[in-house]
Amino acid sequence: MATKSKDKTLVVVQMTGGNDFMNTIVPFTNEHYYDARKKIVMKQEDVLPINDTLAINENAAPFKRLYDEGRMAIIQGIGYPDSNRSHFRGMDIWHTCEPDRVGSEGWLGLAIQELDPKSENVLTGVNIGQGLPRAMSVAGVPVTSISDLEGYGVMNQIEKEQLRDKALQAFKDIYGQAIGTGVVSEYIGKTGLDVLKGADLLGDVASNYQSTVEYADNSIAKSLKDVARIHLNGLGTRIFYTNHGGYDTHANEMPTHPKLMSDLSGAISDFLDDLDQHDESDNVAILVFTEFGRRMRDNGSGTDHGSGGGAFLFGKNVKGGLYSEYPSLAPSDWEHGEDLKHTIDFRGIYGTVLEQWLDLDAKPIVKGEFEQIKPFYI
Amino acid sequence: MKSDRKLVAHLMRRAGFGATPSELDQLTAEQTYDEIVEDLVNPQRFHEIDMSYVERYYTGEPVAVHVGKWLYRMANTKRPLEEKMALFLHHIFPVAWGKSEHGPSLYNEINLFRNVGMTNFGKILLELSKDPAMIFWLDNNENHKDEINENYGRELLELFSMGVGNYTEDDIKNASRSFTGWTFRQPLSLYPYGHHEAVFQFLPEDHDYGEKEFLGQRGNFDGNDIIDIIVKQPATARFLSRHLYNFFVEDEVQVPSWETVPPKDPQAIEELSTAYMESGGDMKVVLKTLFSSEFFKESSRRPKVKSPTELIVGVIRQTGEFSKPKPGIHEFAVTTLNGSAIEGPLAVMGQRLMNPPTVEGWHTGFEWIDSGTLSERVGFVEKQFSDPNKPGVAEMLSKAGTLDDDPEQLVGRCLDLLGALTVSDETLLSLNTYAKTLSNEKDNAGVHNLIQMAASSVDYQFA
Numbered sequence: 001m002a003t004k005s006k007d008k009t010l011v012v013v014q015m016t017g018g019n020d021f022m023n024t025i026v027p028f029t030n031e032h033y034y035d036a037r038k039k040i041v042m043k044q045e046d047v048l049p050i051n052d053t054l055a056i057n058e059n060a061a062p063f064k065r066l067y068d069e070g071r072m073a074i075i076q077g078i079g080y081p082d083s084n085r086s087h088f089r090g091m092d093i094w095h096t097c098e099p100d101r102v103g104s105e106g107w108l109g110l111a112i113q114e115l116d117p118k119s120e121n122v123l124t125g126v127n128i129g130q131g132l133p134r135a136m137s138v139a140g141v142p143v144t145s146i147s148d149l150e151g152y153g154v155m156n157q158i159e160k161e162q163l164r165d166k167a168l169q170a171f172k173d174i175y176g177q178a179i180g181t182g183v184v185s186e187y188i189g190k191t192g193l194d195v196l197k198g199a200d201l202l203g204d205v206a207s208n209y210q211s212t213v214e215y216a217d218n219s220i221a222k223s224l225k226d227v228a229r230i231h232l233n234g235l236g237t238r239i240f241y242t243n244h245g246g247y248d249t250h251a252n253e254m255p256t257h258p259k260l261m262s263d264l265s266g267a268i269s270d271f272l273d274d275l276d277q278h279d280e281s282d283n284v285a286i287l288v289f290t291e292f293g294r295r296m297r298d299n300g301s302g303t304d305h306g307s308g309g310g311a312f313l314f315g316k317n318v319k320g321g322l323y324s325e326y327p328s329l330a331p332s333d334w335e336h337g338e339d340l341k342h343t344i345d346f347r348g349i350y351g352t353v354l355e356q357w358l359d360l361d362a363k364p365i366v367k368g369e370f371e372q373i374k375p376f377y378i
Numbered sequence: 379m380k381s382d383r384k385l386v387a388h389l390m391r392r393a394g395f396g397a398t399p400s401e402l403d404q405l406t407a408e409q410t411y412d413e414i415v416e417d418l419v420n421p422q423r424f425h426e427i428d429m430s431y432v433e434r435y436y437t438g439e440p441v442a443v444h445v446g447k448w449l450y451r452m453a454n455t456k457r458p459l460e461e462k463m464a465l466f467l468h469h470i471f472p473v474a475w476g477k478s479e480h481g482p483s484l485y486n487e488i489n490l491f492r493n494v495g496m497t498n499f500g501k502i503l504l505e506l507s508k509d510p511a512m513i514f515w516l517d518n519n520e521n522h523k524d525e526i527n528e529n530y531g532r533e534l535l536e537l538f539s540m541g542v543g544n545y546t547e548d549d550i551k552n553a554s555r556s557f558t559g560w561t562f563r564q565p566l567s568l569y570p571y572g573h574h575e576a577v578f579q580f581l582p583e584d585h586d587y588g589e590k591e592f593l594g595q596r597g598n599f600d601g602n603d604i605i606d607i608i609v610k611q612p613a614t615a616r617f618l619s620r621h622l623y624n625f626f627v628e629d630e631v632q633v634p635s636w637e638t639v640p641p642k643d644p645q646a647i648e649e650l651s652t653a654y655m656e657s658g659g660d661m662k663v664v665l666k667t668l669f670s671s672e673f674f675k676e677s678s679r680r681p682k683v684k685s686p687t688e689l690i691v692g693v694i695r696q697t698g699e700f701s702k703p704k705p706g707i708h709e710f711a712v713t714t715l716n717g718s719a720i721e722g723p724l725a726v727m728g729q730r731l732m733n734p735p736t737v738e739g740w741h742t743g744f745e746w747i748d749s750g751t752l753s754e755r756v757g758f759v760e761k762q763f764s765d766p767n768k769p770g771v772a773e774m775l776s777k778a779g780t781l782d783d784d785p786e787q788l789v790g791r792c793l794d795l796l797g798a799l800t801v802s803d804e805t806l807l808s809l810n811t812y813a814k815t816l817s818n819e820k821d822n823a824g825v826h827n828l829i830q831m832a833a834s835s836v837d838y839q840f841a
Contacts, residue, residue: 088476088735102736122749130726132750145750147726154756154834157764163819163827170812170831171756177804178836184629184681184744185802188752188836195753219720245720250479 008283008357011227011240011271012108013220014133015264015290017087017248020303021310021340022293023257025074025326028055032329040253040298054326059261062269063312070320071272073313073375075349077327079342083292083307083335087248090291090305095135097347097366107350108239109138110365111358121236122198128223128242136241142191144198149226150206153199154192172196205233213274220244221267228274231284238358247290253302264288268314276316285315285357285376289346295338296329308340311349317377324373345370381411387798388678391841392626393418393669394458395691396797398698398770399777415669419496419662421457431703439481439573445724445731446708448488452691453700459665463495464488465687466625469742471506471538472734473515480514482575483562484732487511499618499659500609503539507601510562510576516737519561521554523586528554533737535608542637544613545593552590556599559585609659612651619650622668628680629743642680646673678800683746684841686727689755693762693833696797698770726754747839759833766826778825785813792829801837809835 026042027033028049034041047055048064056064066072080099084090096103112125125136125143132145146152155167171192178189209229215221223242230237244264249257268286275281293309308327324344327333335341348370351362356376363369383406390397390405393415397405405414417423432450436443455461468491475484487509494502506512507530513519516530531554535545563579590599593607608614620641624630627646631639641647649671650664657663668674684692690710694700700707711731713722724731728751734740747755763771774795779788789809793799801809809832816824832838 086474086477088474088733092735102738104741127750130721130750131728131754132748137748142749145748145753147750147754151757152753154753155760156757157760157830158827160823163816163823166812166815166819167827167831169815170808171834173808173811174805174831174835177808178802181802181804182681184683185836187744188683188747188839191747191749191752192756192836194749195756198749 006283007236007238008285008359009231009238009240010353010357011224011284011286012135012242013224013264013268013286013288014091014135014241014243015247015260015288016091016243016245017290018090018292018294018305019247019260019290019309020249020253020257020294021290021308022296023253024057024060024261025076025310026055026057027053027326027329029053030329032331036296036329036331037298039300040249040303051322054322057258057261059258060265061262062265063261066265066269066272066314067320071314071316071318072320073318073323073373074321075311075313075323075344075373077308077324077340077343078289078311078346078349079292079308079340080345080347081342083339083342085292085305085307087291087305092134094289094291094346095133097350104134105138106133106135107354107365108135108241109141109143111354111360112136112143112239113138113141114360114365115238115358122194123201123230123235123237125239126227126230126237126241128226128240133241133243136239142194144194144202146198146202146226149202149229152202154195168196201235202230205229205235208233211274211277213270213277215270215274216263216266218263218267220263221270224267224271225274228271231275232278232280249294249302250299250304251301253298272314272316281316282378283317285313285318285353287349287353288312288314289349293340296331296334296340297338306339307335308342311346313353313375319375319377323375344373348372379406380409381406381414383794384678384798384800385411385675386414388675388800389414389418389669390458391688391692391797392674392677392682394462395452395688396695398695398797399773399795402798412670415666418459418669419666421460421496424456426457427451427455435703435705436708440712441475441481441484441732442708442712442722444481444485444488445711448731449687449691449694449710449724450700450703450707452687453694460492460495463661463665464491466622467491467495467502468731468734469625469739470621471512472737472739473511474733474735476733478511478514480511480573480576482573483509483511483514486575488732496661496665498609499614499654499661500605502661503534503605503609504602506538507534507557507560507605508578510578513560513562513578514576518557521558521560523558523584526551526554526558526586530554530557534604537633537737539608539617540611540613541617541633544611544617549592552592552599553604555586555588555590556592556604557601559583560601612655615651615654615659616647619647619654619664622650622664623647624742626668627674627677627682629682632741632743632745633738643673646671649673681743682841683743683839685740685742685746686724686729686751686755687731688841689727689839690724690758692797693759696770696774696833697762697765697768698773699762699768701769723754723758727751727758752839755839756834759838760830763826763830763833771826771829774829775826778829780822781813781817781819781824785817786810788825789813789828789832792825792832795829796832796838799832799838801832801835805835805837 049055116124127145158164175192289311294303295306327340347366352372354362518530521527559581653667
């Protein structure tokens with residue numbers, strides 16, 4: 001294993017589809033909650049209280065442990081004014097910090113540009129999953145996007161090693177020669193060479209990794225295990241990104257949401273244990289977010305797109321506890337007569353992480369100054 | 379040979395989804411270039427694709443199923459330009475499933491695009507304005523006599539016809555007033571009864587019959603009048619021409635910059651605009667002008683990055699895997715892993731068909747490419763061509779020759795088998811070098827690798 005990394009690392013986990021915050025951090029003594037939620041509701045006996053008014057969904061029991069250990073910060077009521085209910089537009093806004101126009105530069109891409117201005121390491125920003133999220137995308141900033149760690153790179157279908165080496169050389173020739181043949185070809189050529197560089201660096205990651213932590217067999221556990229494997233190899237990655245899909249629970253929420261909770265909480269706690277085991281947990285923080293919360297009232301089978309959700313921070317140097325305020329559940333306070341009203345702007349939480357964790361100037365990235373919280377020990 | 383093979387290959391890549399070597403053999407032997415163009419703009423000369431067998435494999439409402447069926451159509455239609463125009467209109471009038479989560483209305487919209495794509499631009503805008511998916515997407519159902527909602531009126535002028543700088547805010551208001559009462563009827567509510575297609579409905583009691591001034595004209599206009607005025611504007615001719623140029627000829631900057639950045643080829647836009655104005659917006663005339671022009675014929679070397687849809691459909695056509703109905707084509711849109719749905723290569727490459735990111739549509743050109751999408755593109759192509767039993771791959775392998783052949787001739791044949799692929803001199807040199815290193819190998823798997831390499835090249839990323 002490589003030596004301990006000193007630079008701080010941020011892992012961002014996107015809950016794709018709009019997590020039902022009320023059924024995650026449950027206001028288990030609030031009558032308005034039980035009035036509004038008839039079928040899609042967490043009963044008092046199915047939750048794990050963290051104080052007199054709030055409880056963690058019992059399916060996310062590992063979160064309860066992390067909360068009790070002081071390693072989980074719950075950011076209540078995160079959102080932004082006039083929350084957009086489209087997944088795609090909503091995600092765009094979260095990814096670019098541009099609620100009023102279509103932005104093209106992702107907040108983490110801008111952060112990567114600051115962390116590695118000369119693009120010296122193609123692994124400064126790594127996405128685990130399929131397709132580069134807009135959050136990491138800024139023109140000219142190389143980011144490595146890995147859907148399958150063992151299979152990353154090109155020409156992997158060629159089994160015979162000698163033939164694969166020749167194919168890689170040819171690929172390098174073709175993409176290298178493209179430099180100087182027109183702007184677009186040149187750009188594609190350079191991107192191809194970046195893929196090769198990333199694949200080179202990642203070549204030994206899988207075989208170097210040893211751990212007694214056994215991750216579960218689900219997509220988010222697999223992704224976070226890949227994050228651990230890359231991080232523990234000390235390849236200089238400062239920002240990891242991955243997503244956990246399936247939160248768009250319009251229908252059949254009661255059978256599907258518990259599995260999401262259990263998969264996500266289990267994966268995060270295994271990941272933190274894995275870092276602990278390698279004495280690498282001091283410098284890693286995890287930010288978990290979703291594009292919006294869900295409606296106050298359920299629809300009988302699930303819940304529709306709403307606003308005012310919740311985000312979470314995890315890590316050894318995260319000060320556990322509750323941040324901001326739980327949105328008021330009284331019907332007179334509902335936004336548009338049906339939604340939770342946000343109590344803190346997500347751009348302030350990005351600012352918190354950028355300034356207090358990554359030591360970057362947040363203002364140009366989040367486009368303004370927003371209220372921050374103090375969730376870190378260092 | 380009645381027509382030039384490389385030129386016809388270029389035409390078929392741009393006006394359709396690429397031609398296979400045997401299709402090129404036939405086209406170039408039997409028809410002149412102009413005759414091929416004439417066929418492309420007259421889809422009614424060819425049978426419509428029979429989707430009844432395909433429907434058996436693909437039932438249900440999920441958007442991935444419908445994307446799958448659309449990909450099948452694109453790959454197998456005998457009317458390639460009709461399908462390409464449906465894709466074009468989906469690019470410039472982008473309506474996303476994500477807002478309504480209402481499948482049937484969206485699938486009807488794509489069908490509408492297929493039916494009107496080569497008629498008259500006025501008809502296209504009129505049908506678009508009556509389309510329930512569009513009405514809901516841009517809130518025209520919230521556009522009332524007493525309280526106008528400008529969303530549709532604004533985008534109609536800004537993104538769908540004339541472009542910024544050619545109208546005033548008052549024009550937007552008056553266009554919006556003219557479309558009041560243009561709404562739709564939903565037979566049953568969305569939840570929990572399931573989805574039924576919505577139908578256009580005009581509510582006279584919600585329409586503003588008052589006088590309006592629009593682009594300098596005055597009258598008791600309704601939506602029909604507004605569209606009549608719009609389609610006669612030179613600005614509309616230029617804006618549509620630039621869209622067509624961007625889609626079929628060469629990547630332009632993104633639409634919001636068109637107001638300030640001049641077209642790459644102003645003369646080309648002029649030619650297309652003239653054809654539009656003289657024909658009164660006849661799309662067939664404009665398309666024929668485009669494909670017959672010198673600027674189009676010379677454009678094979680101008681940068682036009684394949685969209686993920688073009689890349690995937692082109693590959694499917696070359697491998698022949700879905701030349702007959704069979705299950706599985708929807709997996710290009712959404713596939714499953716351990717029981718949960720994950721996005722397929724189309725989405726991973728950045729294009730969720732029927733789910734464009736915003737009303738602006740997809741950013742095209744080099745913005746399709748980043749390290750994630752490029753490794754996906756290359757990995758996808760490698761994988762799709764890796765199975766020697768797929769009919770198209772088997773045919774390529776049987777025709778390509780062996781490593782004992784002259785390496786340069788071998789490379790030439792491989793490029794031709796990939797649909798007369800044109801590559802840069804630099805790429806050709808690299809492929810020739812590669813073929814030579816393989817011929818020392820004396821391992822005929824090498825020919826297969828050579829084909830995969832040509833399809834993994836920088837050049838293959840261009841349409």
